[in-house]
Amino acid sequence: xxxxPLKNLSLVFVTLFTTFVANLASAQDIPWASSAEEVGMSSExxxxxxxxxxxxxxxxxxxxxxxxxxxxxxLVHFQSHGLMDVPNNRPMTDDNxxxxxxxxxxxxxxxxxxxxxxxxxxxxxxxxxxxxEFETMQVAVLADSYEENISPLRVVRENLPExxxxxxxxxxxxxxxxxxxxxxxxxxxxxxxSTPANRSPGATLANTVPKYGNYVLDFQPGTRxxxxxxxxxxxxxxxxxx
Numbered sequence: 001x002x003x004x005p006l007k008n009l010s011l012v013f014v015t016l017f018t019t020f021v022a023n024l025a026s027a028q029d030i031p032w033a034s035s036a037e038e039v040g041m042s043s044e045x046x047x048x049x050x051x052x053x054x055x056x057x058x059x060x061x062x063x064x065x066x067x068x069x070x071x072x073x074x075l076v077h078f079q080s081h082g083l084m085d086v087p088n089n090r091p092m093t094d095d096n097x098x099x100x101x102x103x104x105x106x107x108x109x110x111x112x113x114x115x116x117x118x119x120x121x122x123x124x125x126x127x128x129x130x131x132x133e134f135e136t137m138q139v140a141v142l143a144d145s146y147e148e149n150i151s152p153l154r155v156v157r158e159n160l161p162e163x164x165x166x167x168x169x170x171x172x173x174x175x176x177x178x179x180x181x182x183x184x185x186x187x188x189x190x191x192x193x194s195t196p197a198n199r200s201p202g203a204t205l206a207n208t209v210p211k212y213g214n215y216v217l218d219f220q221p222g223t224r225x226x227x228x229x230x231x232x233x234x235x236x237x238x239x240x241x242x
Contacts, residue, residue, distance in 0.1 A: 033074035041069070046077045053081040064092035102229060112178055123175035133213025134172055138165040139183065140190035140216045151219045153226060155192040163189055165216060172221045179225070186226035188218025 036043040049067050056062050064082030068075065080092040115121045128135040141151050143162035152161065168183075176182035185191050197211035218226060 030070055030073065030075050033071075033076050036076040039071040039074055039076060041071055041076050049077060050079055050081070053079075057082040064096075066092060066094060066096060066098075109178060112174070116174075121174055123173065123178070125174045126171045127174065127177060128171055131210060131213060133210040135213075137168045137172070137213065138190075138216050139168050139220055140164075140188070140193055140218065141166055142189075151189045153186075153188050153218070155187070155189045157192050160192060161189070163193070168217060169220050170222070176221050180227050181222050181225055182228065183217035183219040183221055183224070183226070184212060184228055185215055186218045186228040188226065190216035190218040 033039050036046050046069060049069070053062075053065050053067060057064065062082065063086050064080070064084055066080050067077065068079075069077040078094060080094050080096070082092050084090050084092045084096050112121070116123060126134075139151065140163050143164050155161070172182045172184065177184075180186070183190065185194075194215040197208055197215070199208055218224075
């Protein structure tokens with residue numbers, strides 16, 4: 001598996017999550033702690049956030065970010081980094097407005113890790129344990145036999161290559177869902193040939209999520225990383241809509 005994209009995902013997670021919480025903190029006027037140590041945190045380790053953001057800015061990964069940490073109802077870190085407008089060299093501000101996407105993923109990711117920590121679920125658990133429709137799924141691959149199990153990325157319905165379906169080697173796990181390695185609805189060949197699970201006005205999690213069990217996977221679970229922008233954290237009937 002190529003783990004470099006996982007690092008990029010972590011960066012996206014930090015940027016989006018901290019930006020979201022930062023704006024929330026500003027709106028609710030959360031009080032500051034007298035020190036990080038007052039709420040059981042380390043001032044020295046919190047400083048590493050600024051260092052990490054600066055490294056990513058200098059590397060060109062991001063142009064700027066707003067980061068915040070709060071614990072026990074008190075802020076211990078709230079910092080803007082880099083630029084909000086590169087052409088005009090305008091610095092990022094604490095109250096900068098961001099376009100937010102996939103904002104439920106950080107919340108659901110933390111909730112899932114809490115459940116794992118409490119022993120309620122395990123990363124190795126099969127998703128079909130809760131959603132039986134996920135028990136038997138197929139993977140879309142190119143038709144040529146010498147390209148066994150090769151599936152292209154970013155496929156559009158209007159330009160489908162010759163393909164065939166093969167059984168998934170194994171079922172999707174909780175770990176696959178949390179790390180975007182499930183192959184489910186990640187804009188590949190399988191997604192392109194699948195019937196979209198459209199959400200009608202009367203749709204609920206109970207009658208919508210099982211439809212994803214009819215999706216064809218873009219690759220064998222656990223063999224590749226590919227961001228699933230629409231569905232990765234929805235494969236549990238207890239989750240909210242993204």
